[in-house]
Each structure stands twice: as C-alpha cells, then as structure tokens.
Amino acid sequence: MKKLTxxxxxxxxxxxxxxxxxxxxxxxxxxxxxxVILTIVSFGLGGVIAYVIAMFIMPEDQGESSN
Known part of the structure; x- marks a missing residue:
C-alpha cells in the first residue's frame, strides 16, 4: 500500500x-x-497555508534520508 510521505x-x-x-x-x-497556479488564483493564502500545514502533517520518507 502506498503512503503519502x-x-x-x-x-x-x-x-x-x-x-x-x-x-x-x-x-x-x-x-x-x-x-503555483492555485496559489496565485487564491491570492497566496490557500496554497501557502496548505503547504505549511502539509509540512508539519506529512511524515518523512523512510527510504533515503537527506540530512
């Protein structure tokens, strides 16, 4: 089963x-x-807020660690 990470x-x-x-x-x-298109259409609020929330909610990929 695929996981969103x-x-x-x-x-x-x-x-x-x-x-x-x-x-x-x-x-x-x-x-x-x-x-980018959705962020521009929503005057920046929707895209930026969704990205920041996803940064905290989505787990890191366990395959290869970058740092």
Whole structure:
C-alpha cells in the first residue's frame, strides 16, 4: 500500500510537492505548476497555508534520508 510521505530525493523546499507527485505517479513539474497556479488564483493564502500545514502533517520518507 502506498503512503503519502515527503520526498527525500525530489524536493525544493521541504519535499511536500515531490512526495505528492511520487504518490500520484505524476511529473513533479506538473504538480508544482498546478500548485503555483492555485496559489496565485487564491491570492497566496490557500496554497501557502496548505503547504505549511502539509509540512508539519506529512511524515518523512523512510527510504533515503537527506540530512
């Protein structure tokens, strides 16, 4: 069973969007583009708040540790 975790290999800030792209098996660039568009449409509030919440809620990937 797949688990939604932060990516330890494909991350720009904290690995949230990289982990989401691995979970959905979608190109991470597409996920990041959708995130930016949704953030702009919501005047920054929805995307930023959702990302910060996900940073604290999503567990780290146990595969490879980066630090």
């Amino acid at each position: 932060k990516s330890s290999t494909d991350k720009k800030w904290d690995g949230v969007l990289g982990g989401l792209s691995e979970y959905l098996n979608v190109d991470p660039t597409l996920i990041r583009l959708i995130f």
